[in-house]
Amino acid sequence: MLKEIEVILLSGMKFIHAADLHLDSPFSGLKDMPSSILKELRESPFKAFQTIINEAISRQVDFIVLSGDLFDGENRSLRTQVRFRTEMEKLQQHQIPAYIIHGNHDHLSGSWITVELPDNVHVFSGQTEVKRFEKIDGTTVHLYGFSYPRRQVRERMIETYIKAEGADYHIGLLHGNLEGNSEHSPYAPFSLKELAAKDFDYWALGHIHKHQVVSEDPLVIYPGNIQGRNRKESGVKGCMLIEFDGDMKRHSFIETSEVIWESETIERSAEGGFDALFKQCKEVIERKGFDGRSFLLELKLDAGDAAGASGEYLEELTRILQEEDQGESFVWVYKIKLIQSIPMNRSNESISPFLAEVSRLASEFDDTEAALAPLYIHPGARRFLDSIEPDEHRELLDDAERWLFHVFEANK
Incomplete structure (x- = not known):
């Protein structure tokens, strides 16, 4: 009996899911705002991201996943990339990997000077692929995803997600639009039925800036963006803490918004x-x-x-x-x-x-x-x-x- 309990405990998994960071967002159009407040506002997405990193470290998560639009534009600045790398190095010091896909805002065809990221960072390519994570106790996870090769991806990329056997858990990273939502660009469209058919344990979505638990079974979540950037992005913003314990799945919202x-x-x-x-x-x-x-x-x-x-x-x-x-x-x-x-x-x-x-x-x-x-x-x-x-x-x-x-x- 004790042996069975030990196996269940060892099979647990804990990670943070965030999306739509939009680092370097310009926050234009706010007139008569004091420079001190405007500076604080422009800095808020990065402070929100630092909160995520600190939470990952303090909660001793196994890894983090970032589901697209890390940067606000395709031509990301060197300063922002270096600051992003610094946060990744903090995770590396605590042996926490980061799994990343790029979305329509920070697609792979943008023009920028590349900054080398530490070895704990795994960026998905422009074609759907599988990356493997293994805990010290032997628990394994397959993570699936792709980065936008260009700004507009209208194909049904969900069809390219093929479950690879040989892992305890399966997590899909997808930056796209759930069918029926006409308020956002219909990039990489998918239906809930298609997600369920893949038989994954979790779908880490990005693209929609409003927090939404799309489904509990299968567990499908848009965490929303980490910092509101205009009046339409009102209310508290944040990321998700996801915990697997055998067949049990728990999710909780972590507030990150500075403003x-x-x-x-x-x-x-x-x-x-x-x-x-x-x-x-x-x-x-x-x-x-x-x-x-x-x-x-x-x-x-x-x-x-x-x-x-x-x-x-x-x-x-x-x-x-x-x-x-x-x-x-x-x-x-x-x-x-x-x-x-x-x-x-x-x-x-x-x-x-x-x-x-x-x-x-x-x-x-x-x-x-x-x-x-x-x-x-x-x-x-x-x-x-x-x-x-x-x-x-x-x-x-x-x-x-x-x-x-x-x-x-x-x-x-």
Whole structure:
């Protein structure tokens, strides 16, 4: 009996899975930000990566896997590569290997001066291959993956993942898009059915920047990116700790984000003047400050039926809040947005038939993607456009509905 327990314990495996590091992300477009905060923001992806390395060492993991887009661009800088190598050398000192695939952002066809990495780093080539890891106790793992040979890989690369017998565990590294997700580039597409058919123990995915446990059986996870880079990448970011113990599989999320993008809604009454609103904003900022972490904050003012706040007014309020002292952990208000409710009841038959029809169409419209398609295929515009998230679809419709209502009211 004791012998059986010993075998089970020896068959355990523990590793960290991260993806979409985007080291050297430029963080452009944030105006009026103090240089100290901008510097902290630009440094945040690398600090998040250092957190991963420190966690790997302190938790004594067997190895780490990085599932693509380590660098933000195909022409990675020498400084970033050298800093990355330094972190890999830290792992080497603790005999922790790193298994890496490159994605669409840091594909193998980019132009850069190569920096030699230590022997504990294993980078997958442009064709799907298998790498073998073996623990001191004899437990073995086969890791499967490929690096993007070019920026766009639209083939079903999942078909090239062939299970090689002779290992206790099988882990697939794949930087690609799960079918049915239309919000991201359809690179290296795959279905959950295809993943399950491979009979792997774990799929270490990359490409989608939002943490998502796609499936528990088989265990399939997008860890998300390690640091939010814009308002669409809001909330806490991090990596995954994966533990195998015989047939048991456990996963837990490790927070890594140095700066968190968030939005807060403030309900504002029609009677409240500037001082009341200023106090409400300050209370939100102070509450965030008690957290001890740094935030980039969007404030949404729910004004009910009363507007009372022009764009100029909101910009000035934003600047006043930005002038508040910032400590080591900052709360920087980068935008204040007015959310003005439409003063009509969709179920009220007494409202204008025109407005009732606008409201009905807005509530039923579900083809925003098709409506925006001309912009995304335009050769001049598509270079500057990111994918639209579902909540942004709704926000666009709400803004359009409010605009039509006010135009109608003004011309009655």
